[in-house]
Amino acid sequence: MTTKSDGNDATVSRVSSALEYWPAPPPWGWTADDLDHLPAEGPNGEPDFFKHVELIDGALVFMSPQRRFHQLLIRRLSERLDSQAPDHLVAVDQMDVKLSRRTRPCPDVMVIDAEAAADYERTYYLPEEVHLVVEIVSPESVDRDRKTKPLRYAEAGIRHFWRVEEDAGRPVVYVYERDPAGGAYSLTGIHHERLAVSVPFPIDVDLAVLVK
Structure with missing residues (x-):
C-alpha cells in the first residue's frame, strides 16, 4: 500500500521532472496535486514565479497582477x-x-x-x-x-x-x-x-x- 509520504515524494519527483520540459508542458500533463509541489522560484530563478497560478484543463494559467x-x-x-x-x-x-x-x-x-x-x-x-x-x-x-x-x-x-x-x-x-x-x-x-x-x-x- 502506498503511504501518504510516498505519494508526496512521487508527486515532488514528477513536478521536478515536468519542469525539465519548461516552458512546454510535460508529456504526461499537469495534475491538480502538482500545484502543491511547485517550487517557490521559477525555472530560471524568478522569485514567486508560481505564486499565482491555477490549472485549467491540464494547462497552467498564470494570473496577471490585480488592479x-x-x-x-x-x-x-x-x-x-x-x-x-x-x-x-x-x-x-x-x-x-x-x-x-x-x-x-x-x-x-x-x-x-x-x-x-x-x-x-x-x-x-x-x-x-x-x-x-x-x-x-x-x-x-x-x-x-x-x-x-x-x-x-x-x-x-x-x-x-x-x-x-x-x-x-x-x-x-x-x-x-x-x-x-x-x-x-x-x-x-x-x-x-x-x-x-x-x-x-x-x-x-x-x-x-x-x-x-
Whole structure:
C-alpha cells in the first residue's frame, strides 16, 4: 500500500521532472496535486514565479497582477458575504477548488462549509464543500471567466455562480444557478446598484459602495 509520504515524494519527483520540459508542458500533463509541489522560484530563478497560478484543463494559467478595482471587490464582497452567511458557511477568497484531476482554478471568492474552512492546513476545497463561486472579470481573464470556468464549475456540481463585470467603474453582478436537469448554469438576474438574492442564503449588498 502506498503511504501518504510516498505519494508526496512521487508527486515532488514528477513536478521536478515536468519542469525539465519548461516552458512546454510535460508529456504526461499537469495534475491538480502538482500545484502543491511547485517550487517557490521559477525555472530560471524568478522569485514567486508560481505564486499565482491555477490549472485549467491540464494547462497552467498564470494570473496577471490585480488592479485596485479587482482587489477592493474581492475584499469587500468577501466581508459582506461572510457577515451575512449562516453559521455553517464561511466566505473565503483566492483559495483553490479541485474540480477534477486536471482542473484546479483559484476563484476570487467562494462560500464554503465552515467545517472545511476550519482546517487551516487546506490548500484547496472540493466541489461538494462549495456553495457559491464568484469570479471578478479582468481584461485578461474574460474568456476564462465567461466561458471556461462556469462550464467546469457547473460540471462539478457547484450550484451557484456569480460573474462580476466592470461598467463605468462600477460592479455589475451576473447571477447564475445550476439547473439539475441539464447540469448547466442559467442566468437568474443581472444586478447593478443592489444585489438582493435569497440563495444560497439571503444576501443584500449595496454594490455601489464596494469600490468607494
